[in-house]
Amino acid sequence: MAIVYQEPIQAFRFLVRVGDSEEISAAFSRFSGIKMEVETIQFRAGSDARGVKEYTPVFTSYAPVTLSKGVVGDNAFMDWLCASSASMLTGPTGDKMRRTIDVIALTDQGLPGVTWTLQEAMPIGYELAPMDGSRSEVLTESITFAFTGMQRTTAPPAPRQTGMPSAAP
Numbered sequence: 001m002a003i004v005y006q007e008p009i010q011a012f013r014f015l016v017r018v019g020d021s022e023e024i025s026a027a028f029s030r031f032s033g034i035k036m037e038v039e040t041i042q043f044r045a046g047s048d049a050r051g052v053k054e055y056t057p058v059f060t061s062y063a064p065v066t067l068s069k070g071v072v073g074d075n076a077f078m079d080w081l082c083a084s085s086a087s088m089l090t091g092p093t094g095d096k097m098r099r100t101i102d103v104i105a106l107t108d109q110g111l112p113g114v115t116w117t118l119q120e121a122m123p124i125g126y127e128l129a130p131m132d133g134s135r136s137e138v139l140t141e142s143i144t145f146a147f148t149g150m151q152r153t154t155a156p157p158a159p160r161q162t163g164m165p166s167a168a169p
Contacts, residue, residue, distance in 0.1 A: 034061035119149035
């Protein structure tokens with residue numbers, strides 16, 4: 001089987017899709033990355049003549065992720081955060097509190113390359129960047145999400161151009 005070289009995907013070209021439809025859309029400037037850990041326990045079977053301990057998985061945990069974007073006149077994420085918060089006057093509504101978040105890394109051609117699907121994500125934190133009258137920066141906000149599972153999907157590689165293109169008849 002021949003090995004096909006593929007260019008690594010750049011970290012600055014990505015999309016974020018929340019939910020199954022276009023209910024929430026935003027252009028994010030930063031994604032904190034994903035961290036997954038599998039907790040294990042050591043054990044030694046009584047019938048194991050080798051005398052070594054083995055590892056077995058017990059729990060999988062995911063660190064919260066943070067998405068940052070410029071502040072615009074859209075309250076969709078803040079409404080979602082407030083609906084999930086037990087500290088709000090009305091309490092958590094439970095209405096679509098957990099959603100799917102797709103983080104899609106794009107190829108140089110702008111096509112989906114790798115998609116990480118964060119399952120049952122819910123907002124757990126919000127931070128507004130400081131405002132400073134002596135600086136000229138875009139005002140950003142960050143939203144932190146907890147999630148319960150992750151799936152990674154890879155798009156098939158696009159055909160690679162090699163040599164000279166053939167002339168059309």
